Amino acid sequence: MTLRSAHNLARLLGCLLTVGLCLSALPAWAQVGMAAPRPDEQFDVMNVLDEHGLHDMDNERWNAYGQFTYASVWKAPFAAAYTNANGSNNSLVPEAERSFAGTFTAFLGVRLWQGGEAYFVPEVIAERALSQLRGLGGAVQIWELQKTGKETPQIYRSRAYLKQTINLGGEREQKTSDPMQLGAEVDRHRLVLVVGNFSVLDFMDKNTFAGDLRRQFFNMAFMTHTAYDFASDARGYSWGGLAEFYWDDWVLRFARMAPPDHPNQLELDLRIGTYYGDQFELEHRHKLWGQDGAVRLLGYHNHLITGRFDDAVAAIQADPGKSAANCTGFNYGSTNAGAPDLCWARKPDDKYGIGLNLEQHLTDDIGVFLRGMVSDGQTEVYAYTSTDRSLSFGVLAGGTLWHRKNDTLGIGANFGWISAAHANYLHLGGVDGFIGDGGLRQASEELFEVFYSFAVLSDVWLSADYQFIANPAFNADRGPVNLFGLRAHAEF
């Protein structure tokens, strides 16, 4: 971490701490950030049916929920010493741009037999990313842009999976009726098995205050660790299996997912016994000063056909013909004849990472979160972001204080770093899946975001957002970038 980024980090930490303390000292009543669960008072189809005696939300045979979100972010022009230098092609362009993402999703669940559930989630998406999703290391301005849609709406199946719950005793607890969760009473000691098409983030690395980015922050940096290169296709989903073992306040999870056939592409490599992404998570839920909180330890190991940065550099040093411009295998289209390229380095290899995820209610209405992860940083981004190490934190506050209990104010920051090997590769003009300006003056990519969600109705929100990104793509020669966003979101 450079002196400058350390200074910025300290400044942001101080700012957030001050805001958090100020807000936490105030009376508050309602929960915030509980984005995925649907409160009983919310207007949606299932609540209406339940109120009319046509449905039992505590013991569901089926449920159906939906959501609509449209977000637009404007990027102001910014300064850059160079852009796409020498034929490299992954810069964020310095001119003004607008990006958007619109999604419509149906969440359908049905109980097949005792403990057996099936879920099916079709989604329509239309989107336009800034600079074709290039030039940002992890701080992508709208999280849904990682789904690589087109400006013309497309429908796709985001999830189709089976889930089996095996009760093992202990006290009983009620699972609420929510998207991708049937209302049911289950044991607090239980084994849950999942198989099919889903995102590993549906079950792992969840966080009450930085998880559902349709209601909360705009930026993808708050969805999970930006250094978590979880195996998935270009949209963030994959095929695989997951097991959860619940034991009172503890949960142990393991998942194996299929990786993409080529880095960051939609096609999957289903040879899941040979190439895979494994992850484990240990979660503990607790009460601190009477308020709910959770700690999650997450580790992952990918075994893939991937490129090592040092190998790509060694290849061009040994043979100048092995440059980005001469790739014969899968590559990202750089024409930089003097730059190394990962296309010359791909072979079966491994990637590792470990991270910590904390969330804590300070009051019923205010919560804080923190995520930090370290990946080994020796191989290319395969599915998520170019970041090798990441730290994010922030605070969310409900609007009870100002008599707008369904409103939410959020302030957060994300810092991303790359390894020395990764930086050297980029410095020499190399590109990976998302970044590569043709040169690099290494720095941490820093994001500061503040948003306010205004509840127009009980389940319709309009949000305004500001994002500040320093050193886009970890390059101190470019930026900073100012982004301004608006979002409409409805649930039903």
Added chain:
Amino acid sequence: MRNSSSIAAFATVLLCCMAGPASAATDPGFLVQRFDAAPAGAGWLTQDNLNLSGGLGGAVSLTTGYAHNPLILHSGSQSLSLVTDQAHANIGFAITYDRYRLSFDLASPLYVRGQSGTLAGVDYTAPRLDIASHPDSITDVRIGLDARVFGQVGGPLRLGVGAQLFVPSADQSDYMSDGTYRGLLRVMAAGDIGGFTYAAMLGAHIRPLLGHEMAYGAGAGWRFVLGEATTSLVVGPELFGTTQVTGAGQTALEGLLTGRLEVRDHDGHAVRVKLGVGGGVGQQSGAAEWRAVVGVEVLGLAGAGTETAR
């Protein structure tokens, strides 16, 4: 096997649909799939039992199938098996109220293969899809609205009307979509006379790309009550097909021998398991040489039309 002398007309239809000179033409693709699964809860594999009654109800279904050689093109003595293997999975769900049903059907290709080639001066590129290459694809989405307009559930004659809208979604070049909106307007009949049960439909398939079609189908079978009245087995044939009323006048007709087992629990919820095996009848375009289909339906709420609940 197809009658080779008549399929050239089908290629001609394709050529007519393409822009540009025929000498350099490449086929843009079109929807090959001729099997449209019945709406969730409709009982039959392709037909509708019109057992729509009661309060708010719902059903979900999973139908998966395989078709062999669903599209062989012929021109003179030449032929091209453009699509040789086609496996799919349909997920359907329906909401019913009184005599009305709103249904959705989303199909995903599981495995599609074929042979590329040139026929009558047109280059055809065979589709190549599977779960790995298309992990999240959904082909044309079907939205349907049906109503029982005459007769009673369990009676000898029920009549219904329905409309379906097909929203293009899949890639035309994969032979999974016409790339345009399509529609189906239809009238339906169904009934039960003792153990005999039947269903039929006649409709207009509005298909701008290849020419509008008359769509039709029928199914008939015998219901065997197994053990207690909560379990029944229906066995019988189903036919379904289309005939172009504009364009080349091609007919695609398939038959399936079907059986379905239905088990109902004491709350009136039911599960149906359906099986069908058959193939194209006579000369067709887009009808499979042979086809096997397996379906499962879960009828989650009362009033969704369970035969044994009558």
